[in-house]
Amino acid sequence: MTLRHLETRVTRQPFTWQNQTLNTLDNRLERFTLNFASRSLPETFSLLTLPEPLMLSAIPHAHTVDGTIIRIFNAGEHPVPLPPSLRNIPQINYLEEPVADCTTILPCSTCDFLFTHQERNEKV
Numbered sequence: 001m002t003l004r005h006l007e008t009r010v011t012r013q014p015f016t017w018q019n020q021t022l023n024t025l026d027n028r029l030e031r032f033t034l035n036f037a038s039r040s041l042p043e044t045f046s047l048l049t050l051p052e053p054l055m056l057s058a059i060p061h062a063h064t065v066d067g068t069i070i071r072i073f074n075a076g077e078h079p080v081p082l083p084p085s086l087r088n089i090p091q092i093n094y095l096e097e098p099v100a101d102c103t104t105i106l107p108c109s110t111c112d113f114l115f116t117h118q119e120r121n122e123k124v
Contacts, residue, residue, distance in 0.1 A: 054080055057110055064096045067116040072105060079104040082111070089113040 050056065053076030060069050069092070074080050081104050092114045093099050105111045 049085070050083060051080065052076070054083070054105065062096055062114060062116075065114070065116060067114050069096070070113045070115060071110050072113070073110050074105040074107055077107050079106050086113055089115065 048056065048070070050072065053074060055073045055075050057071040057073035058069070059071070061067075062069050070089075072086070082102065087101075090113065091099050091101050092112050094112070096114065102111060
């Protein structure tokens with residue numbers, strides 16, 4: 001079959017469509033546009049500052065208590081002392097059980113901190 005024959009077969013197929021009266025450009029997006037007042041944002045904002053080579057690894061929700069876990073990872077090659085802003089925050093393991101407070105974070109290791117509902121209102 002030639003290309004022209006295939007084209008003719010396709011164009012002679014029954015074709016149905018549904019007339020959609022609201023499917024016009026005037027009625028699509030303009031009906032649902034929200035007008036938000038513009039606000040300026042601060043140039044920089046930080047809830048937590050970590051010295052290098054410490055990195056924020058994860059911020060999951062706690063499963064056993066009403067709180068948030070902050071996981072800090074040492075991406076360096078040497079132990080790094082715990083930042084002063086995190087020294088008074090309870091430390092936990094992956095099972096969200098309290099552990100003895102560490103004073104340094106070893107290379108390629110993590111340290112998890114539990115921010116409960118009361119501690120969320122305090123600035124870190």
